[in-house]
Amino acid sequence: MYDLIIRDANLIDGTGASARRADLAVVGDRIAEIGHIAPSLGHRVIEAAGLTLSPGFVDIHSHSDYHLLLQPTADSAVRQGVTLEIGGNCGYAAAPIWGPWLEERTATYRNLYGLDHAWQAVADYFARLEATGISENFGLLIGHNTLRGSAMGGANRPPSSQELEAMIEGARQGMAEGALGLSTGLVYAPACFSRPDELAMIAAAVREAGGILTCHMRSEGDGLIEAIDEIIGVAEKAEIPLQISHLKTSGERNWPKLHEALRRIEEARARGLDVSCDRYPYTASNTGLQAVLPDWALEGGQRDRTERLGNPAARARITQELTTHYPPDYWSRLMISEVTREENRRYEGLRVAEAAKLAETQPVHFVLDLLLAEQMQVDAIFFTMCEENLEAILAQPYAMIGSDSGCRGHEGPLSHGRPHPRTFGTFPRVLGHFVRERRLLDLPTAIRKMTWDPCRKLGILDRGHLQPGCAADLVLFDSATVSDRATYEAPLQYPTGIHHVFVNGVPVVESGEHTGARPGRVVRRA
Structure with missing residues (x-):
C-alpha cells in the first residue's frame, strides 16, 4: 500500500522533458512509483483531473534566515508552491x-x-x-x-x-x-x-x-x-x-x-x-534605503552609521554627494516599503518624493531624517x-x-509594511504571466528553472525532480489559472491556482489553504 497516490496528473518531472499523463505514489517522505497505479493501493488518493504535478519549487535566492524563526509556517512561500x-x-x-x-x-x-x-x-x-x-x-x-x-x-x-x-x-x-x-x-x-x-x-x-x-x-x-x-x-x-x-x-x-x-x-x-x-x-528591486548612501558613510557598526547621519559635517557631505549623484526625478522612482516606528508608517507605500512633500522637506533631507529616526531599518523598492x-x-x-x-504571512510580526510583491507572487507570476500569457517560456522549461536547475547547481540530487527514491516535495497546480495577485500597492495577497503542496510527503497546502503542518527539514551539503 502507498500512503498517497496522485492520479491522472499532467506530470512534469523537472528535467525539462515534456509533460505526460501519469500517476505518482508516495511512501513516507519519498516518491515510490510513477506510472499507471491502481487507486486501490493508496491509503489516500487525489484525483488530479488534468492538473499539473511538478517537483516543489526551489527558491535559490531567498532571505528567510531569520524570517523562518518568526514565521515558521512560511505561508507566503509554500502557498506559491515553494518547498525549498x-x-x-x-x-x-x-x-x-x-x-x-x-x-x-x-x-x-x-x-x-x-x-x-x-x-x-x-x-x-x-x-x-x-x-x-x-x-x-x-x-x-x-x-x-x-x-x-x-x-x-x-x-x-x-x-x-x-x-x-x-x-x-x-x-x-x-x-x-x-x-x-x-x-x-x-x-x-x-x-x-x-x-x-x-x-x-x-x-x-x-x-x-x-x-x-x-x-x-x-x-x-x-x-x-x-x-x-x-x-x-x-x-x-x-x-x-x-x-x-x-x-x-x-x-x-x-x-x-x-x-x-x-x-x-x-x-x-x-x-x-x-x-x-x-x-x-x-x-523593481527591493533593499534597504541605506543603499543610496556612499560607501564611506556605511563604515563601522550600526551606531557609527547612524551617528554619522546626525553629525553636521558628515551629513552635509552626504547631502552634497546624493544631490550630485542622483537626478531630481530619481526620488520619484523609490517607494518606502517598510519602517519600524509607528509614527513613520504613514510613509509606507509612498514614493520618496511624495513622502518628502508630506514631511515638508526635500527628498534628500527626508531620506537622511528617516534613516536616522529608524536607526537605518528602512526598506525601499527601486523602480529602475x-x-x-x-x-x-x-x-x-x-x-x-x-x-x-x-x-x-497575513498574521504575526512579518505581516506589516508594503513588501515587494515578489514575496507572495514570484513563482505563480512566472507560470501565469511569462508562460501562459507572454509565452516567453514553455511550461517544462519554466519548471526546470524552478526545480532541477537550482538543485543540480547546489548538489542537492534527491530533490527538484520526480523519480522514485526522490524526496516527495510536490506541487499540484492548475496551469490554466495559476496567477500572482500581489501588487506593489497591495502586496499581501496569496496567489491563485496552487491546489496542493507536499513537503517531504506531508500536505502543507490543501485546496489552496495552509494546513499548519511543519514537516520541513534543513537540507545540508551531502
Missing part, C-alpha cells in the same frame, strides 16, 4: 556569526521582534530551525559580509592575516556543518570594502568542501560590466561554480548594457566556468529596470528563478 528555500544570500547569513556582528544582530532582533539569538555556529542555527519546526525545507549559504563583520566589524581596510584566517576558518567550519556554499554582497557594507583576493581565498576554501559562490555584484548599473568581470575573475581564480544573483541592468542609461553582460557570462561558460544566474520576475531586459534574462538557458525575499 536557499538562504544566506547577498552576503548576509544567520550563521556563522560572532564578535561585533553577533552583538549587533542580537540587539536588533531582540528590539524589533523579541527574538532570542542563541546561536553562533551553522550547526547551532540548524538545530534552532529544527527545534522550531518549519513548513518548508531550508538550505544555507555562508555570508561573506557576515564573516567580515564578525571578524573585523565595519572596518574600511584590508583584513589582517589573523582576520582573514578567521573568515576562512569560519567558512570551513560552516561548510563542515552542512552549508551549501558562500555568498557575497559586494555592493553592501562591509563587503564593499573588500578586494577580489580576499573573496577568492575564502571562496577557495568553500570550493574545497564542494560549495558554490553566489554574488550580489559590486554594481548592477553604471559599473555592471566591470562588476561581472570582477566576480568571474574571482570564481576562476578560486575554481568555484558561480551563481550571479538577481542579474539586472539598473538605471535607464544602463539598459543597453545587457547584451554585453550576457556575452561576458557566455564567454566564461565557454571557457569552462560553471556560471549561471537567477532573477525575480519583476522590474525595464521589461524587455527582464524577459531577455529569464529566457537565458542558464537563468533560474529566485524571489530575493524572506517568507511572510
Whole structure:
C-alpha cells in the first residue's frame, strides 16, 4: 500500500522533458512509483483531473534566515508552491556569526521582534530551525559580509592575516556543518570594502568542501560590466561554480548594457566556468534605503552609521554627494516599503518624493531624517529596470528563478509594511504571466528553472525532480489559472491556482489553504 497516490496528473518531472499523463505514489517522505497505479493501493488518493504535478519549487535566492524563526509556517512561500528555500544570500547569513556582528544582530532582533539569538555556529542555527519546526525545507549559504563583520566589524581596510584566517576558518567550519556554499554582497557594507583576493581565498576554501559562490555584484548599473568581470575573475581564480544573483541592468542609461553582460557570462561558460544566474520576475528591486548612501558613510557598526547621519559635517557631505549623484526625478522612482516606528508608517507605500512633500522637506533631507529616526531599518523598492531586459534574462538557458525575499504571512510580526510583491507572487507570476500569457517560456522549461536547475547547481540530487527514491516535495497546480495577485500597492495577497503542496510527503497546502503542518527539514551539503 502507498500512503498517497496522485492520479491522472499532467506530470512534469523537472528535467525539462515534456509533460505526460501519469500517476505518482508516495511512501513516507519519498516518491515510490510513477506510472499507471491502481487507486486501490493508496491509503489516500487525489484525483488530479488534468492538473499539473511538478517537483516543489526551489527558491535559490531567498532571505528567510531569520524570517523562518518568526514565521515558521512560511505561508507566503509554500502557498506559491515553494518547498525549498536557499538562504544566506547577498552576503548576509544567520550563521556563522560572532564578535561585533553577533552583538549587533542580537540587539536588533531582540528590539524589533523579541527574538532570542542563541546561536553562533551553522550547526547551532540548524538545530534552532529544527527545534522550531518549519513548513518548508531550508538550505544555507555562508555570508561573506557576515564573516567580515564578525571578524573585523565595519572596518574600511584590508583584513589582517589573523582576520582573514578567521573568515576562512569560519567558512570551513560552516561548510563542515552542512552549508551549501558562500555568498557575497559586494555592493553592501562591509563587503564593499573588500578586494577580489580576499573573496577568492575564502571562496577557495568553500570550493574545497564542494560549495558554490553566489554574488550580489559590486554594481548592477553604471559599473555592471566591470562588476561581472570582477566576480568571474574571482570564481576562476578560486575554481568555484558561480551563481550571479538577481542579474539586472539598473538605471535607464544602463539598459543597453545587457547584451554585453550576457556575452561576458557566455564567454566564461565557454571557457569552462560553471556560471549561471537567477532573477525575480519583476522590474523593481527591493533593499534597504541605506543603499543610496556612499560607501564611506556605511563604515563601522550600526551606531557609527547612524551617528554619522546626525553629525553636521558628515551629513552635509552626504547631502552634497546624493544631490550630485542622483537626478531630481530619481526620488520619484523609490517607494518606502517598510519602517519600524509607528509614527513613520504613514510613509509606507509612498514614493520618496511624495513622502518628502508630506514631511515638508526635500527628498534628500527626508531620506537622511528617516534613516536616522529608524536607526537605518528602512526598506525601499527601486523602480529602475525595464521589461524587455527582464524577459531577455529569464529566457537565458542558464537563468533560474529566485524571489530575493524572506517568507511572510497575513498574521504575526512579518505581516506589516508594503513588501515587494515578489514575496507572495514570484513563482505563480512566472507560470501565469511569462508562460501562459507572454509565452516567453514553455511550461517544462519554466519548471526546470524552478526545480532541477537550482538543485543540480547546489548538489542537492534527491530533490527538484520526480523519480522514485526522490524526496516527495510536490506541487499540484492548475496551469490554466495559476496567477500572482500581489501588487506593489497591495502586496499581501496569496496567489491563485496552487491546489496542493507536499513537503517531504506531508500536505502543507490543501485546496489552496495552509494546513499548519511543519514537516520541513534543513537540507545540508551531502
